[in-house]
Amino acid sequence: MPLDLADLLPELDPSDPNSTVKAFAANSAFRAAEWEELTTEENPYRRPVRPDDLDWLDYGKPMPAAKSLKLSALLGHRMLRNVYDTGLLYLPPVPGPAAVDDGAAFYGARNRVLGALAGPILERHLFTLLDGEYKPLDSADPEVLRREIRDYHESRVAQPGRALAVAGATKDRKASATFLLLQLSAFLPAARAAVGRAALGEYDEAHPGARVQLLDQYRNWADAQGRYRTLLEAAGLRPGAAAYWQLYLGTSLGRGNLLHHLSGDREKYPEFLGALLHQQIDEAADGARFAAVLEDGLGLRTDLFDALDPLSADRLDARLDSLLTPLTALHGPEAVHRFHRGFSDARWFAALWDTDLADQLAWADSIELHREKAERISRHIDDSGIEVDLDTFVESHEETSTTHVHNEHRLVMVERGQMHFWNNVTHKIAFGEGDKVLIPVSRLHGSTVLSGECTYHQPIIPEEMYRQF
Template sequence: MVASALNLAAPAVTRSLFQPDEIKKLIELYAATPLFHNTPEWIIRDNPYRRPVNSTAVQQLDFNTPLKRAEILGANALAAHRMLLNIYETDLIFLPASDFTGKRNDFASYYSNDNKLLGELIRPTLEAHVFNFLKDEINVTGRWSVEALRSYLQSIIAKHEQSELEICNAVLASADPERACRSLLIQVAGDFLSEASASSRNILGKYGEIQSELFKIVIDDYGYGVHPAKHSTLFENTLSTCGLVSDVHAYWQFYLSSSLALNNYYHYVSRDHSKYFQAIGAIAVAEAMFSHSCREISKMLRTVFGNTVDTYYFDEHFHIDAHHGRMAFDYVVAPAIAKHGDGVIPDIVRGMEELQLLTSISDDDLKAQIAFSDAVGSLKIPAHQIHQRILKGRLRKPNAIHVENRGQSLVTQVLDQDKLYVVESGSLDLVIGHDQSVRLDGGEAIVVPRERLHGIAVVSDECRYQTYDLEN
C-alpha cells in the first residue's frame, strides 16, 4: 500500500519522508519547471502562470535548515517564498484576460498534477525554512482568558491608531514619492488582487455558527457577488490611476521576499487547518489594524498623486475593516474560545503576534528598498574607489567573470553580501524597479548592498563584467 509505505498516518513527519539531498533534488526539479523560467521582460503581462523562481540560484541554495531571523531577507528566503506562493496558488483560479488559446499550455502546466504533487512534496520543507524562525521569536506564555485577549487586542489597535504609518512617511520623504508609492502598491498587489482568497480556505467544511460569521467577512471582500464592488476590483482601479497595470503578478519580479512572506503567511495558516486558531487570530488582528492603515495610505496617495488617483479601495476599508475587526473578534474569536476552551488562546495569540511581526519586517524591508532606490545613483563613487583598491592589490575579494548577451532572460535577485559590479566592456542596466534602472558602461562600477532587490539587463550586443563579494 502506498499509504503505509509513505507513513501517511503521521502527518507531522512529512519532511522526514525524504532525506535532505532528496528534498534538494525535488526542489531543483520544481524550480526547473519551464513555467518558472526567467522571463524576457521585467513586467509579465496577462499571464498569471509565468512566475520566475531563478532556478540557477535555487541549485546553489539549501532549504533544509530553518532560516534565522537575521537571514530572512536573503537569497534563500526570496527563492523559497517565490516557490511557496506558486505552490499555494495552484488552489486559486487565475485566467488571462485575453488570448486563452495562446496561454492554454501554461494554464495546463500550472494546474497539472505533476506541478501540484511536486509542490506538495517540497512545501513542508520550504515552510519550515521560512516560517520556523517565528517560533523562536514569539513565545506565548501565561494564563489567558478571553477578557485578557480582548484588552490585549484593544491595546494593539489603540497604539496603532495613534501612530502615523512609518511606511507612509518613508514614501513621502523619498526623493521620488511617486516611484516609492508605486513600489508600495506593487508590494501589496500580490495579495490584494486576489484578496481574501487565503481566508476563504477557512469557510469550507462544517463547524457551526462562527463559520457563517467568517463567511460574512469574506463575502464583503467579494463585494456580495457584484464584481465592480469586489475589493480586488477596487484595487485594480487604484493601480490603473497610479499608472500601474493590474494583471495578476505583472510585477512578480519586484516583490520583496518580505511582501511574499506576508502573502504566504495567510496561506500557510489557512491551508493547513491544524493552524485554524492561528489563522483566526491573524485575521482578527489584520482586519482590526487595516482600517487605520487604509486611512493613512489613502491620505498618502492623495498627497502624492493629487485628485487623479482612485483611493476608493482604501476608503472602503477604512470604514468596513473597523467593522470587520469587531466582527472577527466578537463573532469568531470570542465564540471560538467559548466553545473550544481557553486552550486555543495561545494559538490565537500566536497568529496575532506572527502577523504583526511579519508586517513590521515587511515595512522595514520596503523602507530599506526605497532608501536604496533613492541612493543608487550615488553608489558608483564608492564602487569606483573599492575597485581601485582591488586593482592596486590592496583589497582581495572573491570574484566571478560574466559574459552575457542582449536578450538574456531576466530575473531579479537579492544577495547575502554586498556585491561590487564592474563592467569591463559593453553596457548593462542595473534594474531596481519596473520604472528605474542605472546604466553602467565599460569602466563603470556600482555596489549593491546585501538584501536589496535588483536585476541585470545587458543593453549592448555583449557585455563582459565582473562581480566581487564584499563584506556586509
C-alpha cells in the same frame, strides 16, 4: 494524459528534500526570465523563480531569522505562492499561446502533485523561524489577549510604519508610490484569497457568524475591483496575478503566504483567525496613510481602503469576541494562546515587511549616491591593495538576470559592454564601461544586457567596509 506517479520517483530522493523543491521549480512556467518578460501583464502563470540558484540553496532545514531577507527566503516565498495558487482560478486577460502553454504547465497534474510534496518542505523552511520569535502570553485569560491587541491597535494608529514615512520623503514620489502599490498587489489579493479559502466548509453551529464574516470580507474585495483597477491604472499598471512578479519583495509574498498557510491547514483555524484580525487592524491603521502616499505620487485619491470595511477602534472588542468566544468553547484556554500565536506571527511578518520595504525604497531613491559610494569603495580597495572575493560574469545580448537579492553587499562594475539595471517598473538605469553601483545585502534588482556581450564584476564587500562608507 493521466500522471504516472512512478515517473516522479527517479527525480525525488527521499533523503534530500531539495530534490522535491528542485523538481517543482523545474516547471517551464517558472523558468528564468527573458528580456521581454520583465513584466507579464497578460500571463498570470509566468512566474520566474531562478531555478539554477537551487543548486546551492538548502531548503531541507529551517531558515534562521537572520536570513529572512536573503535569497532562500525570496525564492522560497516565490515557490510557495506558486504552490498555493495552483488551487485558485486565474485566467489570462488576453488569450495567447504563451499563456496557454504556461497555464497547462501551471495547472497540470505533475505540477499539482509536486506542489503538494514541495509545499510542506517550503513551509518548514520559511515558517519554523517563527517558533523562536514568538513571545507567549503570560496567561490564557482572554482579557490579557484583549489588552495586548488594544495596545497594538493604538500604537499602529498613532505611528505610521517606517516604509510609509520613507516613501513620503523620497525625491521620486511617483517611483516610490508605484513600488508601494506593487507590494500591495503582492499581498492584498492573496490575503483575500486566503480568507475565501478559509470560508469554505460547514461550521456555523460551532462558530456562529464566522463564515458570514469571512465571506463578507471576500465579497468586499470582489466588489472593490473597480477601485483597485483604477488605482493601478493611475500608476500605469494593470491588475492580474503575477503581472509584476519580478518586483514583489519576498516579504510582500510572505505576508500573503502566511495567511494562505494558516487558512489551508484546517488544524490551524484559531491561528488563522488571529492572523486575520492582525491584517484587519493593520489595514485600518494604514489605509488613510497608504491613500495619502499614493495620491502624492500618482495624483489620484483612492477610496479603495475605505471600501474594504476597515476595522475601527470601536468595533475591535466586538470583532475579537465574535471570533474568540466560540473558539474557547471548542478548544478551552488553549484557544487564547493559539489565536495570539497567529496574531503575533502576522505581526512579525508585517514588521519585517516594513523594514524591507523602507530599505528598498530608500536605496532605489538614492542610486546616484550608491554609484558614488561604489567609486569610493573601489578606489579604497585598489589603493589599499585589499583582496576581496569577486564574481565575474560574461553575458550575451539580451541575457537577463531574473530579479534577485544577494546575501552580502556587492559592487557591480562594468568592464565592457552595456546593460540595463532595474528595480522598478518606472524606469531602467543604463550602465556602460566603467560604471559602478553598490548593492546592499537583500536589495531587489535585475539586469538585461544591451550590447553584443557584457563583462562585469561583482566584488563582495565585507560588512565592516560597507559601514565605513
